[in-house]
Every structure is written in C-alpha cells, then in structure tokens.
Amino acid sequence: MGDPPASHSADAAPPAATYDCVIVGGGPAGLSAAVYMGRFRRTTLLIDSGEGRWAYGQHNENYLGFPKGVSARRLRALGVAQAERFGVVPHHGRVEQIDLLPAQQGFTLATTAGQVIGRTVIWAAGVRDRWPTFRGARRLVGKQLFWCIVCDGWRTLDREILLLGNIDAAAEDALQFLTYTSRVTLLVEPGKDELSPTARRKLHAGGIQVRSGEVRSVRLKGQAIENILLTSGELLHADLIFSLYGSDPNTELLRHLPITLTPRGMINIDPKYQTNLARFYAAGDVTDHHSDQVASAVHGGAQAAQAANYALYPPRQRLST
Ligand SMILES: Cc1cc2nc3c(=O)[nH]c(=O)nc-3n(C[C@H](O)[C@H](O)[C@H](O)COP(=O)(O)OP(=O)(O)OC[C@H]3O[C@@H](n4cnc5c(N)ncnc54)[C@H](O)[C@@H]3O)c2cc1C
Structure with missing residues (x-):
C-alpha cells in the first residue's frame, strides 16, 4: 500500500x-x-x-x-x-x-x-443531459423541469405535464406517465419528428396530445409555471416539464x-x-x-x-x- x-x-x-x-x-x-x-x-x-x-x-x-x-x-x-x-x-x-x-x-x-x-x-x-436550449432552462432543472419518470413521475400525480421529445423512447415515457396523470402533451420539435406510426397510434389511443413546436421561454409565478411560450408565439400551460432528449x-x-x-x-x-x-x-x-x-x-x-x-x-x- x-x-x-x-x-x-x-x-x-x-x-x-x-x-x-x-x-x-x-x-x-x-x-x-x-x-x-x-x-x-x-x-x-x-x-x-x-x-x-x-x-x-x-x-x-x-x-x-x-x-x-x-x-x-x-x-x-x-x-x-x-x-x-x-x-x-x-x-x-x-x-x-x-x-x-x-x-x-x-x-x-x-x-x-x-x-x-x-x-x-x-x-x-x-x-x-441534453436539456432544452431556451434561455434560463437550466435554472428550472429539479424544480419545474425534469427528465426522468422513475425519479419524478410521482410528482406529476394529477398534474398537467408537457413532455419534450422527438423519438419513440419519449413516446413510451409519455404512455407510462398515464399511470400518474391523464393530462399529458408531447411537444415534438419541427423537423426532428421521428415518431413511428405505432407510437402515434398508441399516443392517440391514450389521449396524449402530440404537438409540433419548440419552447422559447417559460414564465414563472413564484415557483409555479405561469405559461410556456413557443417560438411560434403560441402559449401553452403545464405544471411541470420533462425533457426527454436523452x-x-x-x-x-x-x-x-x-x-x-x-x-x-x-x-x-x-x-x-x-x-x-x-x-x-x-x-x-x-x-x-x-x-x-x-x-x-x-x-x-x-x-x-x-x-x-x-x-x-x-x-x-x-x-x-
Ligand atoms: C433533475 C434530476 C432529478 C433526479 N432525481 C433523481 C431521483 O429522484 N432519484 C434518483 O435515484 N436519481 C435521480 N436523478 C439521477 C441521479 O442524480 C443520477 O443517477 C446520479 O447522480 C448518477 O451518479 P453518478 O455518480 O454516476 O454521476 P453524476 O452524479 O453525474 O456525477 C458525475 C461527476 O463526474 C464529474 N466529471 C465528469 N467528467 C469529469 C472529468 N473529466 N474530470 C473530473 N470530473 C468529471 C462531473 O462533474 C460530476 O460531478 C436525478 C437527476 C436529475 C438531473
């Protein structure tokens, strides 16, 4: 030694x-x-x-x-x-x-x-982790922005969630989130959509909305998300965001x-x-x-x-x- x-x-x-x-x-x-x-x-x-x-x-x-x-x-x-x-x-x-x-x-x-x-x-x-690139995203990590259903699925119980992801692995996570909440939206980046027809069909059957768009910014009110602005100018609401980019x-x-x-x-x-x-x-x-x-x-x-x-x-x- x-x-x-x-x-x-x-x-x-x-x-x-x-x-x-x-x-x-x-x-x-x-x-x-x-x-x-x-x-x-x-x-x-x-x-x-x-x-x-x-x-x-x-x-x-x-x-x-x-x-x-x-x-x-x-x-x-x-x-x-x-x-x-x-x-x-x-x-x-x-x-x-x-x-x-x-x-x-x-x-x-x-x-x-x-x-x-x-x-x-x-x-x-x-x-x-590949976090989304909008300004201030990293400050939200662990509070309003997460990446892992095993770690943080529990906190989505009956809450509205926005998932960011482009591939079937993200779609599978989206389906699994239905254990916790029925209010699930999957936001797919324009031009990066690799969802298979099977994934789309199952997402649709599970009542999961699939939208195309990219987050520009997230406005907070205290610790809560007030709204989510997309680069298209559209406003979304969710209580929590999950980045599923890998x-x-x-x-x-x-x-x-x-x-x-x-x-x-x-x-x-x-x-x-x-x-x-x-x-x-x-x-x-x-x-x-x-x-x-x-x-x-x-x-x-x-x-x-x-x-x-x-x-x-x-x-x-x-x-x-
Ligand atoms: C938002 C969030 C929520 C999470 N929630 C949970 C949870 O509830 N439960 C759970 O079990 N897990 C959770 N996790 C996952 C958990 O944090 C990881 O699984 C765990 O930290 C992995 O440990 P690790 O030691 O392998 O790597 P890390 O914790 O990532 O540590 C690796 C270290 O290596 C250092 N390093 C890298 N390259 C070099 C280099 N060249 N020279 C010197 N140092 C280097 C890095 O700086 C880092 O400090 C969460 C993760 C995140 C981000």
Whole structure:
C-alpha cells in the first residue's frame, strides 16, 4: 500500500504522486467508491469537476433512508464527509487526459492541477443531459423541469405535464406517465419528428396530445409555471416539464484507450464492474449497467471499489497467482 494521501485544499494542486486509486467523478458513484477505497486503506484521489447530475437543486425522494427525501446536493455533502472520515480528500478539478502506463502498471492522468498516477482508476464521470436550449432552462432543472419518470413521475400525480421529445423512447415515457396523470402533451420539435406510426397510434389511443413546436421561454409565478411560450408565439400551460432528449456519456477522454464502449459510448462492464482493460473500473450512469438512479450509482461505486481493491493485493496476500 502507498503512503497515506496528502491533504490538500480545494484550490491547491494535488501533489504529483502515485495513488492506489484515482476516482474520476464525485457524484454518488464516485463517492461510494471513495468511501470503500478509504476503508480498504488505499491511497485515493477523488477528482470531480462539479457539473454532474447530482449538482442540480432536485430533491430525491426514492433513495432509501430519507423518508422525507433528500436534496442531491445534501446527499453529496454527506458523502464527502463520509469519504473524508476515511482519509479521502475530494479534489475540485478536471481530468483532461488519461494514458496507459507500460506493463499494466496503471495510468497517468493529466488534471487541471497537474499530473497524477493511478495504480487503478475508477471512472464515475456520469453523463451530460441534453436539456432544452431556451434561455434560463437550466435554472428550472429539479424544480419545474425534469427528465426522468422513475425519479419524478410521482410528482406529476394529477398534474398537467408537457413532455419534450422527438423519438419513440419519449413516446413510451409519455404512455407510462398515464399511470400518474391523464393530462399529458408531447411537444415534438419541427423537423426532428421521428415518431413511428405505432407510437402515434398508441399516443392517440391514450389521449396524449402530440404537438409540433419548440419552447422559447417559460414564465414563472413564484415557483409555479405561469405559461410556456413557443417560438411560434403560441402559449401553452403545464405544471411541470420533462425533457426527454436523452444524454451523452462522459467518455470522450477514453476513446483512444482499448476500452470497450457501447455504440452510444457507455462503458461496458462485467458483473464486478471491471472493464475489459486491466485495472480500469467504472460505475454509475456512465456504464452500460446504469439505471440512472442514485441507488444504482452507489451500488456500482461499491462494486468497482471492491474489484479495484482486489487487484491491488500483492501476491503475499493472495492464494491465487
Ligand atoms: C433533475 C434530476 C432529478 C433526479 N432525481 C433523481 C431521483 O429522484 N432519484 C434518483 O435515484 N436519481 C435521480 N436523478 C439521477 C441521479 O442524480 C443520477 O443517477 C446520479 O447522480 C448518477 O451518479 P453518478 O455518480 O454516476 O454521476 P453524476 O452524479 O453525474 O456525477 C458525475 C461527476 O463526474 C464529474 N466529471 C465528469 N467528467 C469529469 C472529468 N473529466 N474530470 C473530473 N470530473 C468529471 C462531473 O462533474 C460530476 O460531478 C436525478 C437527476 C436529475 C438531473
């Protein structure tokens, strides 16, 4: 095992050092991995650029142990404190490049604060949601604007909702929202409509209105949506908006490494959260096991950390070679 991790403030450069594990991403997956690695007594650097799905103002109501729900930011603060207790210091920064060391010795990572070496890496960098592009849209996320029926379908109970989406996956979500409310409109962007005839037929049968248009702005009255202005000048009303445009995984930095990705760019992992590349593990929304949930990300981080920890045992601590 290496030396204990040096403590460094959020703005100070991490020492150019070798860590047993470098965890990229400090959302629920990365933090869960960090708690486990700290408790395994592995020197661990957790680098996080602070822009993930955890960083919006949403209140998570389906994560076990919080009967009144917990804000994603609060949950992260609790996770940081827990990881710190076991010697992990989260560093605010960005990994900009990652390369293989020879002979499967690990990886070099160029970060905004200098170069570090990880004997193992856990990639927990999440995804980027494709939010609508109207001005102020991001400020609405987690309050009036959502993306996930599993997370926030419950809050649509008997409310009027506007769904933004162009493909059959959005149509399927629209049909599933009927469990919660009958007042569902699907807004399809002009020129981007890829709804199949089957989807249209089922939407029609479910009483779901399909309209063509694009949101220009959303006017609020207090915390409630007063109206939604389309680029055509038309005004709509809805209590909540769901953006169903999809997301892109944060795996661009891995493209030059021999890591198997799905056609969508998600990281392929085995049941132990190992990738096909030795000493490289992945967890959370960025993997092909994702279910876009905090609970799954936390589970993934724990699994990846156990696999990384096992790889770090020297021969004297193993029966197998
Ligand atoms: C509005 C909203 C509501 C939600 N509601 C719920 C809910 O009610 N229940 C639920 O279970 N889930 C909910 N989710 C989903 C949940 O937030 C995600 O599933 C979870 O955050 C995924 O965790 P993660 O660690 O995989 O990724 P993230 O939380 O996205 O964290 C990834 C981190 O990696 C960092 N990163 C990326 N690239 C780099 C790099 N190169 N260098 C350094 N850092 C990097 C990012 O900045 C980010 O901080 C919601 C999400 C949103 C947006």
